Amino acid sequence: MTIDFDPYSMAFAEDPYPVYKQLRDEAPVYHHQGLNFWAISRYEDVVAAHQDHEAFSSAGGVTIEPMVDNGLLIMKDVPEHRWHKALVTKVFTRDRMNGMEPFVRERCAATLEAAAAKDEFDFVKDFAVQLPLNVISELIGIPEELRGDIHHFANMLLARGDVDMMEVYKAKVAADEVYAQLIRDRRANPRDDVITLLMNTELEDDAGVVRKLTDEELAARFMELATAGHETVAKAIPNGAMALARFPSERAKLLADRSLIPNAVEEILRFEPPSQLQGRTTTREVTLHGVTIPKGAKTMLLTGAATRDERRFENPDVFDVTRDNDVVSIYFGYGIHRCLGIHLARLEIRVAFEELLARYPGFEVFPERATRRVLSNVRGADTLPCRPGEPSRRLEHA
Numbered sequence: 001m002t003i004d005f006d007p008y009s010m011a012f013a014e015d016p017y018p019v020y021k022q023l024r025d026e027a028p029v030y031h032h033q034g035l036n037f038w039a040i041s042r043y044e045d046v047v048a049a050h051q052d053h054e055a056f057s058s059a060g061g062v063t064i065e066p067m068v069d070n071g072l073l074i075m076k077d078v079p080e081h082r083w084h085k086a087l088v089t090k091v092f093t094r095d096r097m098n099g100m101e102p103f104v105r106e107r108c109a110a111t112l113e114a115a116a117a118k119d120e121f122d123f124v125k126d127f128a129v130q131l132p133l134n135v136i137s138e139l140i141g142i143p144e145e146l147r148g149d150i151h152h153f154a155n156m157l158l159a160r161g162d163v164d165m166m167e168v169y170k171a172k173v174a175a176d177e178v179y180a181q182l183i184r185d186r187r188a189n190p191r192d193d194v195i196t197l198l199m200n201t202e203l204e205d206d207a208g209v210v211r212k213l214t215d216e217e218l219a220a221r222f223m224e225l226a227t228a229g230h231e232t233v234a235k236a237i238p239n240g241a242m243a244l245a246r247f248p249s250e251r252a253k254l255l256a257d258r259s260l261i262p263n264a265v266e267e268i269l270r271f272e273p274p275s276q277l278q279g280r281t282t283t284r285e286v287t288l289h290g291v292t293i294p295k296g297a298k299t300m301l302l303t304g305a306a307t308r309d310e311r312r313f314e315n316p317d318v319f320d321v322t323r324d325n326d327v328v329s330i331y332f333g334y335g336i337h338r339c340l341g342i343h344l345a346r347l348e349i350r351v352a353f354e355e356l357l358a359r360y361p362g363f364e365v366f367p368e369r370a371t372r373r374v375l376s377n378v379r380g381a382d383t384l385p386c387r388p389g390e391p392s393r394r395l396e397h398a
């Protein structure tokens with residue numbers, strides 16, 4: 001049977017999981033003739049490909065389409081990647097992220113209260129986007145008045161399918177100018193934020209020179225953190241709310257025992273990974289399951305398919321908040337490109353559900369009225385109606 005895998009179809013955007021299953025079962029190394037890309041879908045194979053960063057290069061971009069190299073960390077190979085990653089990791093520490101919890105909680109509560117003033121609000125735009133956008137902006141120092149633009153640019157860059165590429169290009173040019181201006185401002189007025197820290201941190205680069213980042217390198221980090229730092233979390237929180245609506249028994253478990261929320265966060269990310277695929281380009285022939293991927297081939301590591309692999313997860317299509325944590329957690333990538341924002345992302349999603357369930361235990365979302373677009377490599381709704389219900393009289397945090 002042929003596999004109808006059209007990454008740009010609305011049907012795939014609505015529900016990619018039947019196609020993923022067919023790929024895992026019938027063509028674990030799949031070649032898309034029309035778009036000329038390859039796809040790996042089984043859990044073990046995706047993990048192995050992540051680990052083999054020499055055979056699977058990120059330099060050609062991490063989506064199906066070619067990407068312009070703007071100096072993004074995610075598009076760097078070793079040895080250059082090592083230096084750049086070491087620098088951001090030095091600044092983006094677990095302690096600094098954990099120190100954000102009171103701020104994240106306060107922002108989350110205020111955003112929820114404001115949204116829930118209406119009988120029905122948009123869970124995505126009024127809540128799930130606002131929280132991570134404000135948190136990452138605070139962390140890297142994006143002024144309040146620019147945050148809406150930053151979100152608009154990021155949103156445009158993710159759009160695929162029926163989109164006006166001229167509008168996308170214009171958004172990209174406008175974003176580049178905003179980031180360049182922010183860097184100029186920050187050089188003139190250093191502050192207590194991550195970008196200023198990055199600006200002032202020295203490290204020995206691959207040529208053995210001790211140096212700091214240039215303005216172009218800083219602008220790339222700025223853009224990467226602002227975009228990756230909010231789009232994925234903004235998808236994860238509604239993905240979680242929709243999963244709880246589909247599986248009411250799991251929601252009841254969380255209401256009865258808030259200590260399950262951290263584990264539920266992992267299950268939300270496994271069940272509906274916000275980052276569905278990581279693109280690579282092979283630097284040599286790779287043979288797997290008797291199929292040879294040629295050198296120089298665009299290859300997708302399908303995380304969205306891997307986290308539903310029945311070879312690795314029992315009843316993978318069941319959302320189970322008590323499921324044993326996936327120790328590898330490939331929904332954050334694996335190997336050298338593993339997500340820089342893991343601690344922050346986990347913190348934000350956990351706090352979002354703690355506050356939501358504590359403040360509005362009867363909240364309802366309506367997945368059947370959610371709207372979606374065809375997107376490049378992420379999965380999530382654009383809009384999702386929510387009724388907050390009665391506020392809880394007794395506020396308690398897990």
Ligand code: HEM
Binds near residue numbers: 136224228233332345
């Ligand atoms: C639920 C939320 C998130 C998910 C599911 C997620 C997922 C991922 C994945 C799968 C990768 C690997 C990409 C690859 O191998 O090509 C990645 C890399 C990255 N993520 Fe995240 N991410 C999330 C949140 C964040 C946040 C909050 C930040 C910023 C603070 C962030 C910053 C980055 C950066 C900079 C990289 C590139 C790392 C590298 O190339 O070494 N992410 N993320």
